Amino acid sequence: MAHSGINVLLEGDNFIRLLGGLWVTIKIAFTSLAFGLVLGVLLGVLRTFKNRLLRFVLRIYLEFFRVVPTVVLLFLFYYILPRQLNFNLPANELATFVFALWVAAEMSDIVRGALISVPKHQQESGKAIGLSRWQLYRYVLIPQAFSLELPATINLATRVIKTTSILMLISVMDVINIGQQVIEANNHTYPNGVFWVYGIIFLFYFLIDYPLSWWARRLEKKGLERENG
Amino acid sequence: MNKTSLKKIIAVVGVLATLLLVLAGCGSSKKSSDSNNPSSVQQIKKNGTIRIAVFGDLPPYGWVNKEGKRVGYDVTLARKVAKDLGVKVKFVQVNANNRVDALNSNKVDLVLANFTVTPERKQVIDFAKPYMKVSVGVVSPRNKPITKTSQLKGKNLIVTKGTTAETYFTQKQKGVDLLKFDSKTQQFNALKNGRGVALADDNSYLYAWSKNNPKYTVGIKSIGPKSYISPAVKKGNKSLLKWTNKEISKLTKDGFFEKDYNSTLKPYFGKDVKPSDIILPIK
Numbered sequence: 001m002a003h004s005g006i007n008v009l010l011e012g013d014n015f016i017r018l019l020g021g022l023w024v025t026i027k028i029a030f031t032s033l034a035f036g037l038v039l040g041v042l043l044g045v046l047r048t049f050k051n052r053l054l055r056f057v058l059r060i061y062l063e064f065f066r067v068v069p070t071v072v073l074l075f076l077f078y079y080i081l082p083r084q085l086n087f088n089l090p091a092n093e094l095a096t097f098v099f100a101l102w103v104a105a106e107m108s109d110i111v112r113g114a115l116i117s118v119p120k121h122q123q124e125s126g127k128a129i130g131l132s133r134w135q136l137y138r139y140v141l142i143p144q145a146f147s148l149e150l151p152a153t154i155n156l157a158t159r160v161i162k163t164t165s166i167l168m169l170i171s172v173m174d175v176i177n178i179g180q181q182v183i184e185a186n187n188h189t190y191p192n193g194v195f196w197v198y199g200i201i202f203l204f205y206f207l208i209d210y211p212l213s214w215w216a217r218r219l220e221k222k223g224l225e226r227e228n229g
Numbered sequence: 230m231n232k233t234s235l236k237k238i239i240a241v242v243g244v245l246a247t248l249l250l251v252l253a254g255c256g257s258s259k260k261s262s263d264s265n266n267p268s269s270v271q272q273i274k275k276n277g278t279i280r281i282a283v284f285g286d287l288p289p290y291g292w293v294n295k296e297g298k299r300v301g302y303d304v305t306l307a308r309k310v311a312k313d314l315g316v317k318v319k320f321v322q323v324n325a326n327n328r329v330d331a332l333n334s335n336k337v338d339l340v341l342a343n344f345t346v347t348p349e350r351k352q353v354i355d356f357a358k359p360y361m362k363v364s365v366g367v368v369s370p371r372n373k374p375i376t377k378t379s380q381l382k383g384k385n386l387i388v389t390k391g392t393t394a395e396t397y398f399t400q401k402q403k404g405v406d407l408l409k410f411d412s413k414t415q416q417f418n419a420l421k422n423g424r425g426v427a428l429a430d431d432n433s434y435l436y437a438w439s440k441n442n443p444k445y446t447v448g449i450k451s452i453g454p455k456s457y458i459s460p461a462v463k464k465g466n467k468s469l470l471k472w473t474n475k476e477i478s479k480l481t482k483d484g485f486f487e488k489d490y491n492s493t494l495k496p497y498f499g500k501d502v503k504p505s506d507i508i509l510p511i512k
Contacts (some may be wrong), residue, residue, distance in 0.1 A: 011295045012294070012295025012296050012297075013295060013296055013297045014295055016297075017293075017297045075330075078334070078336075079327070079330040079331075079333075079334045079336075080334070082334040082335055082336070083333060083334050083335075088334075088335055088336075091321075091336075169324070169327070170327075171321050171322050171323060171327075171331070171336070173322065177285070177322065180285070180286050181285045181286055181292065181293040182293075182295075183286070184285075184286035184287065184288060184292055185286075185288060185292050185293055185294060185295065186295075187288070188288075188441060
C-alpha cells in the first residue's frame with residue numbers, strides 16, 4: 001500500500017483534472033499580468049509627473065494594494081463589496097481583476113523607480129533638442145528604463161503566479177483546490193496520496209516559475225556586464 | 230505646454246473619479262430599486278439556473294470523484310432540488326468558514342454544505358427544515374464495548390479539543406475523566422493504543438471511521454443534544470425559504486433521503502448504522 005501512493009494521480013481523470021486546474025491558474029496569472037503591467041506602466045509614468053495631487057492619489061493606490069494582504073483584498077472584492085454595491089463578478093474574473101489592480105500598483109512603483117534612475121543628462125539632452133514630453137518619454141526615458149525594470153518585473157510575475165494558490169479561498173477551481181478534492185476523495189484508499197498530489201503541484205509551480213527566475217537572473221547579469229563593460 | 234497638459238491630466242483624473250462615483254451610485258441605487266432579491270424562486274426560474282454552495286472535499290457529503298463529478302449526500306439533494314425547480318444547477322464550492330458570506334454576498338442562492346443549525350448562525354441567515362441529524366457518539370473496542378454512559382464513570386474517555394463531544398462531556402457528564410487531544414489523528418491513535426476505554430466525537434464521523442477499523446464499534450450512537458443539518462438561504466429570502474421547506478417535506482415523505490442515504494452514505498458507514506440514525510422521520 002505504501003508504495004502505491006503515486007497511483008492516486010493515475011486513477012480516473014485525476015491527472016487531467018489537475019492539469020485543468022493548472023490551466024485556470026495560468027490563465028488568471030497571465031491575464032492579470034498582461035492587464036496589470038500595461039496599466040502599471042501608465043501609472044508609473046504618471047507618477048513621475050510633477051502634479052502633487054496626482055502623485056498623492058497614485059501613491060495612496062500603491063500603498064493600499066501593497067500594504068493590504070492579497071487574501072484580504074480578495075475577500076473585500078468577493079464578499080464585502082458585492083453586498084454594498086451590487087458589484088458581482090464570477091470568481092475567476094474577479095480574481096483576475098483584483099490581481100491586475102495589484103500588479104498595476106506594484107508595477108507603477110517599479111516603473112517610477114526605473115524612470116527616475118535614467119541618468120539626468122539623458123533627459124536634459126532630450127529637452128535640449130526640443131523633444132516634447134511625450135517624445136521624451138517615448139524615445140528616451142521608457143526605452144532606457146525598460147532594461148532597468150525587467151528583472152524586477154519578472155520577479156513580480158513569479159510572485160503573482162505563486163500567489164494564485166490562495167484563490168481557492170474565493171471558490172476558484174485552481175490547481176490547489178482540485179488537488180485538495182483529489183486528496184480528500186482518496187483519503188481512505190491512498191492515505192499518503194497527500195504527498196504525491198502536493199508533490200506534483202510543487203513540480204507544476206516549479207516548472208512555471210523556475211524558467212522565469214532563471215531569466216531574471218540572466219538579465220541582471222547581462223545588465224551588469226553591459227554597465228561595467 | 231507643461232501647465233496645459235497638467236490641467237488635462239487633472240481633468241481626466243477628475244472625470245474618471247466622477248465616473249467611478251456615478252457607477253457606484255448606480256450600483257447601490259439599483260440594489261434598492263431591484264426590491265427584494267436576486268435569489269427569489271421567480272428570479273431563479275427566470276435565470277434557468279440555481280447556484281448551490283456545496284463542499285468539494287468532504288466525503289461522503291460533498292466531494293468530487295475520480296471522474297471529476299461532484300457526488301455525495303448533499304450533492305444528490307442539490308441535483309434533486311434543481312430538478313424539481315425545473316432549472317439547471319451550478320455548483321459553487323465553499324469551505325466551512327465562507328458558507329455564510331457566500332449567501333450574504335449573493336454568490337449563491339442556496340447552501341447545501343452539511344450546514345449545522347446553530348443559534349448564532351440563525352441570526353445572520355435563514356435555515357429551512359432540516360434533512361439530517363447528527364449528535365455525539367461513543368466508539369469503543371468491539372470486544373469491550375461501551376453501550377451506556379454509566380460504564381464510563383471514573384474511566385478515561387478520549388476527545389478532541391473544541392468539539393461538541395468535549396463540550397457535552399465537560400458540562401453534562403462530570404464523572405467521566407477526559408483525555409483531550411488536538412487532532413483527529415492523535416485521538417484515534419490514542420484509542421488504538423488503549424489510553425482510554427472509549428472515544429467520543431460526532432457520530433457520523435465515527436461511523437465512517439469504525440467501518441475502516443472493524444475492531445471498533447460505535448456502542449453509543451447518540452447522546453447529548455441533537456444538531457440538525459439544514460439547507461440555508463440568505464436572511465429574508467422568504468420565497469426560496471418557503472419553497473425549500475415544502476420541498477424538504479415532500480422529499481422526506483417520498484423517501485428520497487433514505488434512497489440518498491443508501492447510495493451515498495451507506496458505503497461509508499457500514500452495516501452497523503441504520504438510515505434512521507441519520508435521516509429524520511416523516512412527521
